[in-house]
Amino acid sequence: MQSISVSDIIVKKAAESRIDQVDFDKLVFGTVFTDHMFECDYINGHWQQPTIRPYGPLTISPAAKVFHYGQAVFEGMKAYKDDQGKVFLFRPDENFNRINKSSERLAIPEFPREYFFGALEELLRMDNDWIKPGLGNSLYIRPFVIASEIGVSASAANQYKFMIILSPAQAYYSGDVSVVIAEKYSRAADGGVGYAKAAGNYGAQFYPTRLAQEQGFQQVIWTDANSHQFLEEAGTMNVFFRVGDKLLTAPTNDRILDGVTRKSLITLAKDAGIDVEVRRVEVSEIVEAAQQGTLKEIFGAGTAAVVSPVKAFSYRGTKYDLPAQESSYAIRFKKALNDIQYNCAPDPYNWRYPIN
């Protein structure tokens, strides 16, 4: 058994910070990266010496399996800074467990807990200045694993690269989104990889999403591939429906991502005394509720977008507008979550993870 310790991380500091070149008021999500990144290779059956080094390009063979077979998984997390300059992660254990669950499904070796947390803590200390305080500001954290073995034969790799890159972020979406409910295309199969944050799950959605965008919508809400009768998730977000004062969302299964924001919202809603039904949600009941005026809200929940209100949805060519809500669940939960994330409220669930 390999002995692993955080102190094994080799740190190579950037000669000079690039932070002065960045306009933090005009960030495009996911396009600007901090001074450092984490890298750890899996070779000969072991994770090798982990390294933090200046952010920069990889030198990688065009025959690396990731390019050909999509053997790759990732996570999305955020670090938040409070007004005193303290930095927090939000439920990072969930992301750690999930990347290894994703990896298992993609036949990628498990990554050690000590390296994951050691890397995050060291990176966030080194690139602390890139985390700006203030509501909506955060540092988006992207851990990912790619198959780096050279070989154009379709089998699991025996070499991998685990990386973490960091990107300062403002809010992900500007304004409410309109969505299309999928009738033809699908995101995931029973027995497939839909529950994993597998790279290929995302690329597969771009074309149907583009078709939706050409009709004036921003996102697709996916339905089950068998019947298209049940609402699943939005691809980068889980989805909640408020009918009357009741909150509905699909249960997780092998097609639906077990979202950290989703499960946090369920906890917050239940503890606020809201009736939450985690069950299969039929498209027809949502359409009926919209027609009868009992559908009060739809919103997405995900790390990047936090809570993303939906202003309209389209189904079978008909567009249904959602009414403006004076006491919106979406806004209420976003505030409650943000208050915990930014250390503005007590944390009864121990969701905050301080970086010292």
Added chain:
Amino acid sequence: MQSISVSDIIVKKAAESRIDQVDFDKLVFGTVFTDHMFECDYINGHWQQPTIRPYGPLTISPAAKVFHYGQAVFEGMKAYKDDQGKVFLFRPDENFNRINKSSERLAIPEFPREYFFGALEELLRMDNDWIKPGLGNSLYIRPFVIASEIGVSASAANQYKFMIILSPAQAYYSGDVSVVIAEKYSRAADGGVGYAKAAGNYGAQFYPTRLAQEQGFQQVIWTDANSHQFLEEAGTMNVFFRVGDKLLTAPTNDRILDGVTRKSLITLAKDAGIDVEVRRVEVSEIVEAAQQGTLKEIFGAGTAAVVSPVKAFSYRGTKYDLPAQESSYAIRFKKALNDIQYNCAPDPYNWRYPIN
């Protein structure tokens, strides 16, 4: 409209060939590459100047979308050399059309025909010595496209890299394979990307395939994700079943790859007077045929493996051995295909594409 011409390809020759370092009698499939590769970037809405340069690593951002969202497609083709040293491709139009069909589904821009064929012809002329004559020897050709834009936001890239790399090959499989018929895991959903050679389709199969391998089998034959009652494909091969003297194979649809070897075999079989039924094949009818002794053969068909006989399959924990065949369809079709590919027989279908 962009004007495109083959003469636009910039050629940078390798200073020295690596061919003398290669033992062509001990090739491991897909691990050795020739002296040159083709590269063409898509930037600002256009495919830029294409280049052939010495085979070597890419310098690419860790934030390139291909690593995170699996927005990547590929093709598999082979070049064959006859005893006079003439080089041929096999139905390359099929691969050209298919990579663009795959690209469309992955929201990747179409690649121009002139560049595709211009690149192949120039590469095969330059690396001609890497193509060895003799049955079973070939040069495996891997065209692929990856999303190269920097950005960890889940949307289609606006920059891509189209590449072709070449790998000398002997036979893909050593010996007959045993397979497991899938009961739990799935390869593709209705409305998904199963018909495309999308990178993510392959990585998703590695884990279930590993489980099969741990039971002593080499491959999985996938069934439909809804019911697991119908036989689909083997992930890197389409599948044929010979019951009595009749040949059965699943029709192509949005879950099944439209294989070039598959369609060539159907043509060859029909023209040989064999009864070919292209229809949904039930697992139960194959199991029954195996029990009754009327199941004579199962074989896979794909570019890498050509025709790959199956010697046994497992279903619901029972293993069914296939009888040895004196006049095997698999061997007969492999020979007929090879005879055309290696210019040892007339080519009534115009499948050969000579490289001059």
